[in-house]
């Protein structure tokens with residue numbers, strides 16, 4: 242099977258490419274910036290030019306591909322173009338996939354997306370899910386919870402940097418998952434007939450609240466956090482306010498995600514059936530404790546090495 246991967250320079254996409262190459266697949270990456278994607282070529286993937294803002298570039302990239310894995314989504318800087326990137330171009334991609342008789346089409350959506358169609362970006366996801374379900378393609382949709390990797394910028398770095406960690410009082414528990422594990426499920430699905438024309442929720446082993454994550458980061462880093470609490474009504478007010486000004490539409494879009502923070506979701510997702518379908522043992526799934534422990538020990542070792550080097554330079558200078 243020859244794969245075309247979109248979003249291959251992104252957090253999840255790069256893990257999908259890595260796993261696919263490790264498993265011996267031929268991988269072609271749809272990229273808009275060859276320099277930024279050079280590491281994918283070093284890993285053994287082929288690069289092909291495509292830009293979801295320029296739909297004409299899409300069809301030719303499917304040449305020779307038998308499966309498509311779409312891990313792309315508009316960057317924050319392009320939020321004002323989300324309609325084009327996350328809807329119009331994806332419809333063109335789906336039509337091109339039908340014409341090219343693509344044997345498998347994998348798409349990533351957001352957990353419980355159907356409950357949040359009032360949020361513009363999520364609404365686009367739901368429309369693409371419907372487009373795939375109503376197509377004759379062998380699709381597999383993964384509805385994802387948050388990524389471990391996103392927690393570094395949100396919690397770990399501010400704590401290390403003695404900056405404020407922003408939380409809402411109403412914060413609810415989320416079953417974060419490692420993108421390396423999502424990549425395992427993705428690549429495994431290609432060889433499992435049962436996963437065709439199906440949607441699966443992918444979630445981590447445990448649902449974490451903001452306060453639990455902060456406590457874990459404090460324990461692993463040995464540093465105390467500075468917590469700043471923002472009331473949810475304030476975020477909602479700002480979301481409405483920023484909608485009034487065209488220049489701040491992308492801020493408004495991001496803030497509209499606050500609706501997801503207030504509504505309660507099932508926190509303890511039963512993943513056992515999903516693991517069984519994919520023949521993945523729960524012990525193969527990374528835990529947040531383990532992920533953050535590795536992260537902090539790597540960072541703290543680097544900091545220690547740097548300060549050792551600095552001390553050595555000072556001693557040489559004083560010699």
Ligand SMILES: NC(=O)c1ccc[n+]([C@@H]2O[C@H](COP(=O)([O-])OP(=O)(O)OC[C@H]3O[C@@H](n4cnc5c(N)ncnc54)[C@H](OP(=O)(O)O)[C@@H]3O)[C@@H](O)[C@H]2O)c1
Pocket residue numbers: 247248249250251252253254271272273274277291292293294311312313314315316319326349350351352385386387388391
């Ligand atoms: N992050 C989460 O917590 C989360 C949660 C649930 C679901 N998801 C879904 O999981 C998927 C992967 O998310 P992610 O966080 O890994 O995404 P990401 O890191 O933001 O990466 C986005 C990818 O899309 C590419 N892209 C953006 N605009 C493009 C364009 N005009 N043409 C071609 N490529 C373009 C980017 O390429 P460049 O490098 O060139 O910008 C990048 O490779 C997405 O579908 C997302 O909605 C994410």
